[in-house]
Amino acid sequence: DGGITQSPKYLFRKEGQNVTLSCEQNLNHDAMYWYRQDPGQGLRLIYYSQIVNDFQKGDIAEGYSVSREKKESFPLTVTSAQKNPTAFYLCASSIFGNPNEKLFFGSGTQLSVL
C-alpha cells in the first residue's frame, strides 16, 4: 500500500544532541513537508520541499535542518540550537502545485528531551 512512513514513533534527545527524524513516502509525490504540533498551537510549518535537492524554510525553521537527496525521503534534523524541541512532528506529502490535492500524513514522531 502507498503511504508515508515516519520513524521512530518515539524519540528522546539529550542536551546538546542532534537527532534525525525519518520520513519516507512511496506515493511518487513531488512535495514533502514537516510540521511541528504543540498543544493549543495547531500545526506549524518547519520546512518544505517541492523538488529533489531543493527546500524552503517554513514559519519556524530555526534550529532545524532538512535534506532532499531522493524524491522518496525528507529527513528532519533537530539540532542542539533548537532549545524547546519537545513536540509531535508530522511529515506530509502531496502532488506539487495542485492545491486541490490533499496532503497525505505520516503517523508522527513524538520527540522528548531527557
Place this chain on the structure above:
Amino acid sequence: AQSVTQPDIHITVSEGASLELRCNYSYGATPYLFWYVQSPGQGLQLLLKYFSGDTLVQGIKGFEAEFKRSQSSFNLRKPSVHWSDAAEYFCAVYQDTDKLIFGTGTRLQVFP
C-alpha cells in the same frame, strides 16, 4: 498573508447531538479550504475540501461544510455525532498554492 482561525479550543457534545465546528479564514481571493481530523497520536486525515462550485461540500464519515464568502467562514457540521468522532479537528487554507496553513484546532469530546 492568509490565516485561519478556529475560535473554539474544546467542544463537548452528547452522542446523537448535532455538531458545528467554526472556522474563519483571511484571504483575498477564492480560497482552497480543507478540514482534517486527527486521532490521538496519529497523523491527519482529510474530511473534505472546497475550492470552487457548490458551497455545501460533503465529506467522509457523514460530515459536511458550508463555504460562506460573506462571512469568511467554512464551518464543519454533522447532524448526529457518534462516540468515534471524538478527535481533534483542523481547518486549513492553502497559501500561495504551495503551503497549507492550519488553524489551532478544536478538540471534540463526545459523551455517551
